[in-house]
Amino acid sequence: MFTMQQLSVFSFLLSFLAVVSALPLAVRDVFVPPVTYPHAGTVWKVGQHHNVTWDTSNAPAQITNKVGKVVLAKGGILDYEHPLAKDFDILRGHIEVKVPNVEPGHDYTIVLFGDSGNDSAEFTITK
Numbered sequence: 001m002f003t004m005q006q007l008s009v010f011s012f013l014l015s016f017l018a019v020v021s022a023l024p025l026a027v028r029d030v031f032v033p034p035v036t037y038p039h040a041g042t043v044w045k046v047g048q049h050h051n052v053t054w055d056t057s058n059a060p061a062q063i064t065n066k067v068g069k070v071v072l073a074k075g076g077i078l079d080y081e082h083p084l085a086k087d088f089d090i091l092r093g094h095i096e097v098k099v100p101n102v103e104p105g106h107d108y109t110i111v112l113f114g115d116s117g118n119d120s121a122e123f124t125i126t127k
């Protein structure tokens with residue numbers, strides 16, 4: 001038999017599960033626009049300015065988070081500390097960034113965050 005305490009833990013877990021299973025409904029308008037530039041073959045030089053672009057054509061009418069952020073990643077490691085751009089409207093489809101003074105490499109990606117992240121193809125940064 002269950003003790004009262006076990007039963008209340010059990011009912012707590014049940015109500016927790018009910019909340020969790022209701023969540024996907026609340027966040028169903030997650031918008032993860034694909035990054036279209038930079039793409040494979042792109043070469044950026046340190047200090048240059050470029051427009052990161054993304055496709056907004058599949059944007060839902062209601063977006064839970066419209067505030068975007070652009071983060072540079074090298075070898076899949078994101079540099080969250082130094083976003084290239086932030087606090088812009090994710091629906092604008094482009095944002096100008098300055099290429100930071102980083103080590104040259106062929107394994108850079110741009111990650112665009114709104115509700116969730118979408119990463120570009122790997123591209124190159126040179127000095």
Ligand SMILES: *[C@@H]1O[C@H](CO)[C@@H](O)[C@H](O)[C@H]1NC(C)=O
Binds near residue numbers: 034035117119
């Ligand atoms: C990013 O966008 C591409 C192209 O639409 C898509 O194939 C990929 O699944 C997306 N990645 C994420 C994490 O949503």
Ligand SMILES: *[C@@H]1O[C@H](CO)[C@@H](O)[C@H](O)[C@H]1NC(C)=O
Binds near residue numbers: 049050051094096
């Ligand atoms: C980025 O796009 C904006 C708007 O189209 C344009 O005014 C600006 O010159 C572009 N910047 C670069 C570096 O191409």
